[in-house]
Amino acid sequence: MAALSDLRLLRNFVLVAEAQSLALAAVRANVSQPALSKQMAALEAELGVRLLDRHARGVRLTEAGDALRAHAGALLRDADRVVAEIGAAASHISGEVALGVVSSLRGFLVAPAVASFVRLHPGVTVRVLEGTSRAMREAVADGRADLAVIATREEASPFALRPFATEKLLAIAPPEARLRLDQPTTLEEVGRHNLVLAAAPNSIRTILDAALSRRGTRAVVRVEVENAATAMDLVRLGVGWSVFTFAAAARRLAEREVSAAPIGSLTIGWALATARERRASAAAAALADAVEQVALGRIRDGHWATARSLSGVAAETHGRDS
Structure with missing residues (x-):
């Protein structure tokens, strides 16, 4: 599943899920709102499912979005731990x-x-x-x-x-x-x-x-x-x-x-x-x-x-x- 190999997209999806707002998540991610919207669209296209329902006050997670959010935290923590362990092993500064x-x-x-x-x-x-x-x-x-x-x-x-x-x-x-x-x-x-x-x-x-x-x-x-x-x-x-x-x-x-x-x-x-x-x-x-x-x-x-x-x-x- 190609999109999940891009941890940046996954991290930003989690920010959107937490904020329930593309505008607020864009601030937290230090990206423009249009750029973040394109990232979410790319993630949905790669996964072949709709993750977010847009509405006047923001966004809400679909059933597929809820499922991804449930697994995203563990995936990101595992990725951070691997990077940290490799870095620590490579250089004891x-x-x-x-x-x-x-x-x-x-x-x-x-x-x-x-x-x-x-x-x-x-x-x-x-x-x-x-x-x-x-x-x-x-x-x-x-x-x-x-x-x-x-x-x-x-x-x-x-x-x-x-x-x-x-x-x-x-x-x-x-x-x-x-x-x-x-x-x-x-x-x-x-x-x-x-x-x-x-x-x-x-x-x-x-x-x-x-x-x-x-x-x-x-x-x-x-x-x-x-x-x-x-x-x-x-x-x-x-x-x-x-x-x-x-x-x-x-x-x-x-x-x-x-x-x-x-x-x-x-x-x-x-x-x-x-x-x-x-x-x-x-x-x-x-x-x-x-x-x-x-x-x-x-x-x-x-x-x-x-x-x-x-x-x-x-x-x-x-x-x-x-």
């Missing part, structure tokens, strides 16, 4: 590792990577630091973090950089603006609105300010914020537009609290950074692998539609926008 992460990537990328890592390496204690790209760069430089996810435009000379993705910067607006991810907007359009932006120094802010400056204008900043969550709240309440990444807006987009569109050709690159003068521990190397694998999986599965993989691309001495 222990100790501590500190990971720095940009706040906007925390839930979308880093939390799933850390969850996967600790299942495979129960002997390792993980400490997660959170802040701006520049703050996390400094945490690696002064030894508070063993590795960090940073924007590739940050100065890279003290570090070994491992680029893994580049993504389009998005204009984030209230729902009534009807922005769409498949229909780019222009920098000029963004510049016509009051903006809610991250306070400088910030990589996204630097990219935006530089692009506007080249056109002889500047951002009309109504509110400066310290994190993406606050920016999304203010956009939803109609204070203005913002500029962030897909990861920062993914949950709000799924709940239709905001709308978003790529801004011309503006992009930002992401890399894993370690200090050149300190050899990375086995735990740090394994955690870096976990972060990169989650990123590549999201890109491959279409859950990070605004990004493309940079795995294997050598970084320059000084980072720049992709």
Whole structure:
């Protein structure tokens, strides 16, 4: 039965069954509602049965859906246990590792990577630091973090950089603006609105300010914020537009609290950074692998539609926008 070999579909089916709502399950799965609906349709097609009955308030399980749900939990637990046991047998890593992460990537990328890592390496204690790209760069430089996810435009000379993705910067607006991810907007359009932006120094802010400056204008900043969550709240309440990444807006987009569109050709690159003068521990190397694998999986599965993989691309001495 081919569909059950795709554990991602099975996991997402369980989320739908628990939520009894495609919209709510899509948020929990970090996918768009249309994508999740297509996954459920594909699962039904592979199994040759209807699993869900759609209705105005959500979905309910059919008799076949109830039967699948009854077995799905055991199947997924068995799969997780096999992966964990194989990983533990292959590598007895222990100790501590500190990971720095940009706040906007925390839930979308880093939390799933850390969850996967600790299942495979129960002997390792993980400490997660959170802040701006520049703050996390400094945490690696002064030894508070063993590795960090940073924007590739940050100065890279003290570090070994491992680029893994580049993504389009998005204009984030209230729902009534009807922005769409498949229909780019222009920098000029963004510049016509009051903006809610991250306070400088910030990589996204630097990219935006530089692009506007080249056109002889500047951002009309109504509110400066310290994190993406606050920016999304203010956009939803109609204070203005913002500029962030897909990861920062993914949950709000799924709940239709905001709308978003790529801004011309503006992009930002992401890399894993370690200090050149300190050899990375086995735990740090394994955690870096976990972060990169989650990123590549999201890109491959279409859950990070605004990004493309940079795995294997050598970084320059000084980072720049992709």
